[in-house]
Amino acid sequence: MIMEKMITLQQDIQKDIEEIIDGLKCSNNFICYKSKFERLSRVQDIGMESFLICLENKVLDCRFSINFGDIYFCQCPLRFYIAKHLKK
Numbered sequence: 714m715i716m717e718k719m720i721t722l723q724q725d726i727q728k729d730i731e732e733i734i735d736g737l738k739c740s741n742n743f744i745c746y747k748s749k750f751e752r753l754s755r756v757q758d759i760g761m762e763s764f765l766i767c768l769e770n771k772v773l774d775c776r777f778s779i780n781f782g783d784i785y786f787c788q789c790p791l792r793f794y795i796a797k798h799l800k801k
Contacts, residue, residue, distance in 0.1 A: 726798065733791050740776050745792060750801050756787050758796050764788055765796055 734743060745753045754775075755768035764779075767787040772778040777789035787793070795801050 729794065729798070730791065733794055737790065738776070739789075739791070740774060743791070745795060750795060750799060753795065753801055754787065754789075754792060756792060756796055763790075763793060765793060 730746060734746065741754075756765040757768060758765055765787040767775070767778055767785040769775070769785075772780075772785040775787075775789070777787055777792070779786045779788055
């Protein structure tokens with residue numbers, strides 16, 4: 714029973730991620746997903762609805778990076794999902 718729930722959860726996560734990726738353009742070619750979440754941009758979850766703080770040095774290379782004063786925010790839907798649902 715527990716294994717069935719884990720498999721269902723993994724399938725649900727996979728489906729969610731595929732839906733997010735569909736139609737999304739990524740300047741890093743979805744390396745976070747393709748690396749099985751091993752190569753992730755460094756972010757900090759600050760509890761906002763759809764933003765994370767980006768802790769990367771090359772924020773200007775990312776189309777999902779938004780500058781607000783001295784802080785860069787990440788608005789990548791995939792990175793947000795990974796941070797919120799996979800806690801990575």
